[in-house]
Amino acid sequence: MPSKSLLQRLVKWCPWLLRDEPKRPVKVLVTGAAGQIGYAVVAMIARGLMLGADQPVVLHMLDLPRSRDALNGVRMELIDAALPLLRGVVATSDEAEAFDGVNVAILIGGSPRREGMERKDLIAKNVPIYKSQAAALQKHAAPNCKVLVVANPANTNALVLKEFAPAVPAKNISCLTRFDHNRALGQVAQKLNVHVGDVKNAIIWGNHSSTQLPDASHGTAWTERGERPVRELIADETWLREEFVRTVQQRGAAVIKARGQSSSLSAASATCDHMRDWILGTPKGTWVSMGVYSDGSYSVPDGLFYSFPVTCEKGEWSVVQGLQIDDFARSKMEASASELMEEKTIAYEFL
Ligand SMILES: NC(=O)c1ccc[n+]([C@@H]2O[C@H](COP(=O)([O-])OP(=O)(O)OC[C@H]3O[C@@H](n4cnc5c(N)ncnc54)[C@H](O)[C@@H]3O)[C@@H](O)[C@H]2O)c1
Numbered sequence: 001m002p003s004k005s006l007l008q009r010l011v012k013w014c015p016w017l018l019r020d021e022p023k024r025p026v027k028v029l030v031t032g033a034a035g036q037i038g039y040a041v042v043a044m045i046a047r048g049l050m051l052g053a054d055q056p057v058v059l060h061m062l063d064l065p066r067s068r069d070a071l072n073g074v075r076m077e078l079i080d081a082a083l084p085l086l087r088g089v090v091a092t093s094d095e096a097e098a099f100d101g102v103n104v105a106i107l108i109g110g111s112p113r114r115e116g117m118e119r120k121d122l123i124a125k126n127v128p129i130y131k132s133q134a135a136a137l138q139k140h141a142a143p144n145c146k147v148l149v150v151a152n153p154a155n156t157n158a159l160v161l162k163e164f165a166p167a168v169p170a171k172n173i174s175c176l177t178r179f180d181h182n183r184a185l186g187q188v189a190q191k192l193n194v195h196v197g198d199v200k201n202a203i204i205w206g207n208h209s210s211t212q213l214p215d216a217s218h219g220t221a222w223t224e225r226g227e228r229p230v231r232e233l234i235a236d237e238t239w240l241r242e243e244f245v246r247t248v249q250q251r252g253a254a255v256i257k258a259r260g261q262s263s264s265l266s267a268a269s270a271t272c273d274h275m276r277d278w279i280l281g282t283p284k285g286t287w288v289s290m291g292v293y294s295d296g297s298y299s300v301p302d303g304l305f306y307s308f309p310v311t312c313e314k315g316e317w318s319v320v321q322g323l324q325i326d327d328f329a330r331s332k333m334e335a336s337a338s339e340l341m342e343e344k345t346i347a348y349e350f351l
Contacts, residue, residue, distance in 0.1 A: 025056040025087040027142070029102040031133070032109025033061035033091070034070035036261065037150065040268035041106065046078060046086040050272040051104075052280060058088040062098035063109060095133060099140035104279075106271060107133060107161070110151030120346050123153055127350040130157045134164030141168075146315070148274055149175040150267070154208045155291050155305040156343040162293065162305075163351070171316070174278070175291030177212070177307035179263075179270035180204045183248045184214040188221065191244070192233055198222035202230065203309040204248075204289040205298075205329070206336025207343075212307065213332040214248035216240055218323055241328060282312045287320050298325060298333065304340045 028045055032038045042059055044050060051057060059078065063071045075091040092098050099105065111125035130149075137147065145168070149158040154175040162173050181204050189196040202219035206212040217240065219230035234240060247254075255263045277288050287309040294300045297308060297319045309320040325333065 023055055025058045026051055026104060027058045027060060027102045029060040029062065029098055029105040029107075029141075031062040031098065031105075031107045032151065033059075033074055034063040034067040035108060036264035037267045037271070038063070038108050039074055040264050041108070041271050042074060042078060043081065044268055044272050046081070046083045048085050049269075050275045052276075053085075056085050056087045058090070059086065060090045060092070060098050060100070060102055062092060062095065065093040068093060095136040096140055099133075099136040101140070101142050103142045103145055104275060105137060105141060105145055105147045106150065106275070107147065107157070108150040108271075110157065113152065119153070119343070123156060123343060123346045124350050126151065126153065126157050127160055127347055130160040131164045131351070134161045134168075137161065138165040138167050145172065146275070146278060147173045148271065149173070149291075150271060152208065153343055155307075155340055156347050158291060158293075158305040159303075159344060160347055160351070170293040173293065173305075174274070174317070175208065175305050175307075176267075176271060176274055177204045177208050177289045177291045178274040179267050180208065180212060180214060180248055180251075180307075181289035182266065182270050182273065183251050184216060184244075187214075187244055187247055188216050188219060188230055188234075191239070192221055192223075192230075194221055194223065199230070200285070201287045201309070203287060204307045205333045206307055207340050208291060208307070209336075209339060210249045211332075211336040211339045212249060213329060213336060214245050215329055216244060217326075217329070218309075245332075278312050278317060279315055281314065282310075287311055290317055292317060292319070295319070297321065298323075300333065300337055301341065304337060304344065306337065306340060 030038050030042055071091045075089050078089055110129055113122050151157055158173050158175040162170050184202040185196050185199050188202050189199045199221045202216040204212055204214055216230045220227050221230055282288055289307050290310050291305045291307045294302055294304045294306045296302050300306045310317040
């Protein structure tokens with residue numbers, strides 16, 4: 001053991017000895033990075049909102065060749081923002097380069113739904129994209145890469161990805177329903193006139209589509225009287241089953257009507273929330289919603305990516321078990337599972 005005076009002298013001569021060993025950068029891929037959500041999310045990731053304020057990142061950004069200039073513009077802005085956590089940027093339209101060694105993959109790129117398009121057409125356009133990206137993921141990403149599919153139809157795109165990347169464990173693939181989850185928390189908070197941070201465990205079951213079930217019946221909120229069930233505080237089953245469900249399901253359309261463009265800031269923020277909680281863990285007693293590969297919990301058929309309430313610890317999610325499901329919720333959960341089975345059948349036609 002060196003003496004105290006020797007240690008003091010060492011620190012005087014070599015002050016860097018007192019500095020913590022810097023963390024190794026994590027490589028994060030964002031596809032569709034030249035698009036609306038991509039543009040918002042890359043800045044959030046590079047500011048530490050996804051992986052933590054002390055976690056350096058290297059951003060890999062993928063977009064189509066026709067978006068090369070726009071993607072380069074995003075790269076230039078990231079440089080101009082002088083972000084201390086950002087240790088490198090790769091901007092490319094080459095899937096192999098984009099997926100090379102990535103630890104986290106956020107898949108936002110996909111073929112958008114155009115006016116008058118049927119769900120079948122949307123699935124048909126996205127199947128080849130996710131088939132190709134599955135091959136790149138399996139071949140080039142780091143082992144244990146965690147994947148979040150944002151692009152719609154998100155649950156079915158995640159399923160296609162899983163089918164064509166058999167070496168990637170299904171538990172490492174997820175799709176985004178945290179966006180709807182956050183919307184649900186926001187609606188309950190507004191109804192109760194409390195801060196959104198005081199509401200928890202309002203959850204989303206099913207597909208990221210209008211058949212999803214936003215379910216506040218297990219939620220709680222902090223009030224002056226302590227933490228109380230949302231059901232007791234709202235005391236209006238009709239609101240919980242009708243207006244609340246409808247508002248969350250149709251929030252996307254309402255934002256488009258108001259803004260003239262689809263949601264991007266809130267989608268990007270939810271994307272960060274999803275990954276942060278998955279990797280760094282959920283606070284004790286708090287559930288979040290994630291679209292994950294069903295293991296048959298709550299009698300949801302196996303083999304679908306379905307939104308469940310989950311908790312996360314040490315980088316692993318687990319479905320919250322034992323919630324009471326009433327007849328109303330059961331019928332809505334089954335309807336959303338049926339829609340996902342239809343989507344799966346359609347997707348298989350194009351595989
Ligand atoms: N799951 C959710 O909660 C949720 C929420 C909001 C939006 N979305 C979906 O996210 C997606 C992106 O939304 P947006 O508003 O950013 O759209 P956008 O059209 O602004 O951006 C999409 C980007 O993806 C790119 N792209 C298309 N095909 C690609 C491919 N094969 N590889 C790489 N990039 C590709 C496009 O060039 C474009 O830059 C849409 O599918 C949207 O429906 C999902």
